Structures are given as C-alpha cells and as structure tokens.
Amino acid sequence: MSVNCPMCNNVAMPAWKKIFMSPIGPVPCDSCDCDVRVTWTSYLLAISLGSVVFLLAYLQLNEGSLNQYLGYGLGFVLMLAGQVFFMPIYATEVPSKSDE
C-alpha cells in the first residue's frame, strides 16, 4: 500500500510514512519534483477521532486501570489509522533551479 502523489499520480511514499507527516513540513515526492503536504484541517480531522477516544479514556476511566491503558492504546491506534487512511494530501510544485 502506498500514497499516490496528487501532482504526478505515481507513488509519492509508502503509506506508513504518512504517520510522520505534519502540516509543518512538506515531504518530497518519490516520483517527481513536487512536495507533498497535509493541511492543518485534514491533519486535525484525521486525528480527531483518536484524540477524542484518548481524552475520554483519560477523563472517564479509573486512573491507572488496565482499561485506561487500553483506552490510550486505542486512541493512539485510531490517530495513526486516521492519518494513514483518512488524511488527504496535497502537492506543491517546487520551482526548479533553471527557472530562477
């Protein structure tokens, strides 16, 4: 499974690498000269479900209990899954040196 680049439609990166993507830094596409990035909106939406589960586990379950740790684990997994499966990516063209 891999992530396709919106610009060149070829493989931009393996899917697991999306876990390390953030709105702060774009990553170069593996196939072309563009950068792929995520927006704050898509990033926050992708991790929102996991964050809510995480927060509920913190607020609702007994502190230090096994269930609370399971809740944290579930929240974490949902955040990662959200990033890999539900986070749209965008491409920006990097101006090549010859254009300058």
Ligand SMILES: [Zn+2]
């Ligand atoms: Zn590309």
